[in-house]
Amino acid sequence: MRQDDCYQLGEVIKTHGLSGEVNISLEVDFPDEYQNLESVFLEQQGKLIPFFIDTIQINKDKALVKFEDIDSIDEAKSIVKSKLYLPLSTLPELENGQYYFHDLVDCEVFEEDSKLGVVKEVIDLNGNQLLVIDSNGKEILIPLKDEILTVVDIQAKKVTVSLPDGLLDVYND
Structure with missing residues (x-):
């Protein structure tokens, strides 16, 4: 997946607890629409890598996320400041005159x-x-x-x- 084919969903801002959870800042208009996300792309060393979501809890423009295979605070620290992306194809169609x-x-x-x-x-x-x-x-x-x-x-x-x-x-x- 290329970054040009995606939009930025948010960014991992800090770790949460000891079991690999992270806090994410969501940079979208309607964060609640992302409550059922199954996966996202994280930017890692200039490349977009798929990460699968185990659990997600959204509160306003923040989310508490537990990714599969991120099971410790040290593993979670490795993704802090990573930007999250989703494919442009997942965006809903807009009415005439509207734009992203x-x-x-x-x-x-x-x-x-x-x-x-x-x-x-x-x-x-x-x-x-x-x-x-x-x-x-x-x-x-x-x-x-x-x-x-x-x-x-x-x-x-x-x-x-x-x-x-x-x-x-x-x-x-």
């Missing part, structure tokens, strides 16, 4: 007719989703809000924004 955050990556961003740059990633900063834009080598952060992203055309890989006054001034030297 990963769909925004590589979209060109315009304000009116002026190209600002290209979306490199979407990050979550203290509960606020931000588009990370590469603007000629300079990083610009744009809040991911409906009133700012006025047109999103995933097929054309184009996003049109209406920025608050002064936002770009922060990035000008």
